[in-house]
Amino acid sequence: xxxxxxxxxxxxxILRIIDGLSVFVGKLFSFLVLPxxxxxxxxxxxxYVFDSPTDWSWELATHLSGAxxxxxxAWVLKDDKHVRTDLxxxxxxxxxxxxxxxFFFTVIFFSFTGVLTFKSWDKAIYSTKIFExxxxxxxxxxxxxxxxxxxxxxxxxxxGLAKWSRDLHYLITGREI
Numbered sequence: 001x002x003x004x005x006x007x008x009x010x011x012x013x014i015l016r017i018i019d020g021l022s023v024f025v026g027k028l029f030s031f032l033v034l035p036x037x038x039x040x041x042x043x044x045x046x047x048y049v050f051d052s053p054t055d056w057s058w059e060l061a062t063h064l065s066g067a068x069x070x071x072x073x074a075w076v077l078k079d080d081k082h083v084r085t086d087l088x089x090x091x092x093x094x095x096x097x098x099x100x101x102x103f104f105f106t107v108i109f110f111s112f113t114g115v116l117t118f119k120s121w122d123k124a125i126y127s128t129k130i131f132e133x134x135x136x137x138x139x140x141x142x143x144x145x146x147x148x149x150x151x152x153x154x155x156x157x158x159x160g161l162a163k164w165s166r167d168l169h170y171l172i173t174g175r176e177i
Contacts, residue, residue, distance in 0.1 A: 011165065012177050018162040019078050022155060026075025032068040036061045056138040063145050070152030074159035098167040105164045113157045120150040 039061045047053040076082055089097060124146040126132075132142045169177050 011169065015162045015165065015177060018158050022074035022078045022159050025155060026072040029068050029071035032064045036064050036068070039064075055136070056140070059134065059136050059138060059140065063140070066145060067148045067152075070149050071155070073152055074155040077156060077159045077163065095171065098170050101167045102164060102171070105160060105167075109160050110157075110164075113153060113160055117150070117153040117157050120146070120153050124150040 039057050043054060043057040043061075046057075089100065092100065124143065127143040127146045132146070133139045134142050166177055169175070
């Protein structure tokens with residue numbers, strides 16, 4: 001039988017793995033801002049200097065930006081940087097914030113990310129099966145972006161579970177992990 005100490009250390013290891021994955025993937029995808037900036041700069045020069053815009057630049061920049069944002073969501077949640085209206089929340093004690101977060105994560109966050117995770121994987125698998133492409137003139141494959149979206153929502157859901165677990169642990173033990 002596991003002792004409370006072993007369970008705590010196992011939970012801490014799992015949470016560290018989730019946190020590490022969120023940070024690593026978020027930072028990795030954050031570098032997509034560089035090709036997006038380059039694409040947009042080249043497009044501006046081609047369009048306004050040479051009067052020769054591309055058919056693909058805007059769409060590629062959109063796909064890269066979408067990938068960057070969705071894959072960074074778990075990292076942002078890990079660092080508690082998502083936008084929040086803090087009129088009352090910041091005034092609560094740590095215990096009060098944990099209670100609020102447990103309630104709202106259970107009712108809203110997990111409902112939202114659970115459905116989006118499930119549906120995005122459903123759409124990504126279907127998109128991959130049919131080798132879905134966009135309807136633009138360029139028509140790049142769409143399934144890679146849909147797979148990235150599904151992965152991003154999965155990571156966000158995992159990071160939400162990590163936050164929820166930390167809040168529950170704090171309420172039970174009075175100790176942060």
